[in-house]
Amino acid sequence: MRFPFSRTAPVPAPATAATETGDGGILLETSGLTKSYAGADGELPVLSGIDLTVRAGEIVALLGRSGSGKSTLLRCLAGLLPPSSGTVRYRGTPLTGANPGTALVFQTFALLPWLTVRQNVELGLEARAVPPRQRARAAEQAIDLIGLAGFENAYPKELSGGMRQRVGFARALVVEPDVLMMDEPFSALDVLTAENLRGELMELWDSGQFPTRAVVLVTHNIEEAVLMADRIVVLGSRPYGTIRETVEVGLERPRDRGSAAFDELVDRVYRIMTGRPKDTxxxxxxxxxxxxxxxxxxxxxxxxxxxxxxxxxxxxxxxxxxxxxxxxxxxxxxxxxxxxxxxxxxxxxxxxxxxxxxxxxxxxxxxxxxxxxxxxxxxxxxxxxxxxxxxxxxxxxxxxxxxxxxxxxxxxxxxxxxxxxxxxxxxxxxxxxxxxxxxxxxxxxxxxxxxxxxxxxxxxxxxxxx
Structure with a gap:
């Protein structure tokens, strides 16, 4: 399903990359990515030597505990943080600013309380200079797709937490990003609401109606990663963020949490996450x-x-x-x-x-x-x-x-x-x-x-x- 403005402000494809990237083609890539922050005693390393690819047609989960650099890596992929060394490439071209092919969904909704649902969803389109009539039609389709039809004129204070997060998803999806970035999008919701929204998003992804080519999900929840992802990148944090191991999920969708294969994979990822160097x-x-x-x-x-x-x-x-x-x-x-x-x-x-x-x-x-x-x-x-x-x-x-x-x-x-x-x-x-x-x-x-x-x-x- 494509929204009616059909990328009025299209993302330019670099000369070194194919104009369209089919399933399996590389959309995002990092090489030797290192990120440090300035501290009183020199540089404070957060990420070190990250080599990662994100391909069209896949959901990649960045899994790790607090302090492993998951959110920092996500923001580097989105071009919101520059790497200290190494490179981040979108469709083969190194990023020098915000990534034009990504959109972010945050943990804390990040809605403007003085705007209606429709106006919040239209923000990204307005920033891209999409004409008012086209962006209104696109916003309506996104709102309907994400299950909020009838709430177009409601304000965030009138919505439950789950509905507010749906607005966040609609706002990200309406710009039809190549890669949807999600930073712990379900962690601020109660268990039942999170389960329901997670299930609906996976149904949309499997149906082919999801207007994005790939998803990168930051999570600390092992079962969530196994349930949603095609590939799980486990980050360690001793002393700074590195890729501990990458796990190919390989389970058919929809996934059965009660199956032996699901439990076995959860246990395997758990063992990777809890691995501890012997000298600590x-x-x-x-x-x-x-x-x-x-x-x-x-x-x-x-x-x-x-x-x-x-x-x-x-x-x-x-x-x-x-x-x-x-x-x-x-x-x-x-x-x-x-x-x-x-x-x-x-x-x-x-x-x-x-x-x-x-x-x-x-x-x-x-x-x-x-x-x-x-x-x-x-x-x-x-x-x-x-x-x-x-x-x-x-x-x-x-x-x-x-x-x-x-x-x-x-x-x-x-x-x-x-x-x-x-x-x-x-x-x-x-x-x-x-x-x-x-x-x-x-x-x-x-x-x-x-x-x-x-x-x-x-x-x-x-x-x-x-």
Missing amino acids: RPAARPDPERPDPERLDRRTVANTPLPTASVDGLSGLAEMIAHRDGRCDLADLAEELGLDIDDMLPQVDALDLLGFAEIHGDDLLLTEDGTAFAHADVQDSRALFAGAALDVPLVKLIANSLGGAPGTTLRAGFFRDLLAHHYTSEQVDRQLETATDWGRYAGLFGYDAARQEYRLDEAQPGTMPR
Whole structure:
């Protein structure tokens, strides 16, 4: 299906590329793509050495955890961010600005609240100088295609979250991009709404009515990637974004989530995502009451980011595994709890980082320390947690920096400045929140939120300093 303006402002095909790219032809390509941001201590790398192709007729999922550079890569493909080195090509020609063959759908709708649905959808056409009558007809077709007929004159405040995201899709599709870019488009929706919209989009794609040649989807949801994509590009983030592995899905559509083949592929991708270099955890565990004075440099801290997992959350998972004889299949446990596997990954990573659990294939196994932690009473669990937490570089850095002298205080800004060389401001907040939660529970240090200060209080006999 083509909209009535039929690319009044057509995308020019470069002389080095075919005017029309059929199924299988390369639309987008990156070579040695690296992206860094300027920091106080030099360049902060986000992506390194990305080689990627996007072909006509396929859906490519960029899958990875927070900090792996998925959204940065998407914006480089869209020409919104220039690469620090390497190249991004659209139809064979290097990008020097915004990519004329792409359109973006964002996680947060990004609608203008003072415009109606039709006016929001027409924005891209207006920017391309499409005449009013033609863009009105094209907008109506896009609105109808995406299931919003009858809401043309409604304002965003009158719409539910799912309907607002439909407007975002219509606005992107009405310009008939070669490649539709989607940055976690379902993550702000409730589960049922997301499932419904995801299913409708796949039906449109399979029907041939989707007015775009390819789709690039950013997601952290493994099942979503397996359900939608033809190819899954798994990004790793230690210490910066690289392609860990590319997985060809190869399942017929529509895909059956209950099939053995679907489960097997989810498990395979899960194993790739949870792969951890063997050297990320220090070999020796110091006495929790005498922090190892060995100097921790900023790169060590940056290369071992903390998962966003509370002590309660990771303790709860450890206890569930202990009740299953110390071993469980994560997919089965997630299904039993009514969760996606992805929802459990931060807790899984936390147990792994602390040395309380190990990943073997599809199973999570408690270690000897993890079993003791899961069965311990409150006081013993804190002591066990303290020993494990001092193997975590950021927690260890905060504890060591306080120097072991009761009454010592340090401003949180000191650690923010150190982390700012390696993380964005939002990531710095999450890292410090997790480190503070873990360190306070372990009794390694206290924290005054009003003063934004870490402190070392007088220790009671036989206890860790609080």
